Amino acid sequence: MERGSSKHGPRLDDQMSQEVSGLVQGPGAGGSRVDEFRQAEPAGEDQPEPTTAPTGDLRTGSPQGMTSEDVEARSRLGRFITMTALPGDRATLIANAQDNEAPADVLADLERLPEGTRYQTVSEVWAALGHTNETTRW
Template identity: 85%
Template structure:
């Protein structure tokens, strides 16, 4: 004997199961309620399938005079130096970086800065550490 629900008949059980199958199995399941206009359109016959990330460098439009690695490294430095530390000297910047839990290699870089110099921006700090900033176009 087949055991069924005591509240519904088999027809209603099947209907209710098909209503929630899209929620249980995801958008690719048959009978899902995903709006067709929200589904990505497939690539054309002569077009390659889209990929999540393009090959090569993920950043385009780097400033003139800087590579994408330079931009990322300067950005990393800027994440650990808050605006309250600027303008600031070496001691202020090192203390601020430590307060913001900067990695040890970044704190060591800041400790290489010369004493007695006040820095106004992260770009000035970056240049004082011996790195290149973008070149201006005239």
């Protein structure tokens, strides 16, 4: 078996280099990886532009069963109830919120909690205040 040289001449090396330059260097370096005939056609005059992101409340990242406002309000409540207060009853939660300098509206909400109930999580406190938590996805 005869083995010859595997090197090319300079002209063939340059040609081969240009053929793969779009793959090696990306679209900004003298060409694109996508051929013109593979690019999507623009939308028609009376057609909306295509998008991959849905509109509405789905884009906020809020869990199913809650609005983005609910998520923000529950999060705000949770900022003033630390983990050291949980599990805790109404008096413990109010004292903890006062220690964390909770605003008057948060303290007023905690005052509405029924006495004699121990809450394990902020979500339980939120539900006891009459709000809804996220629903479980099956």
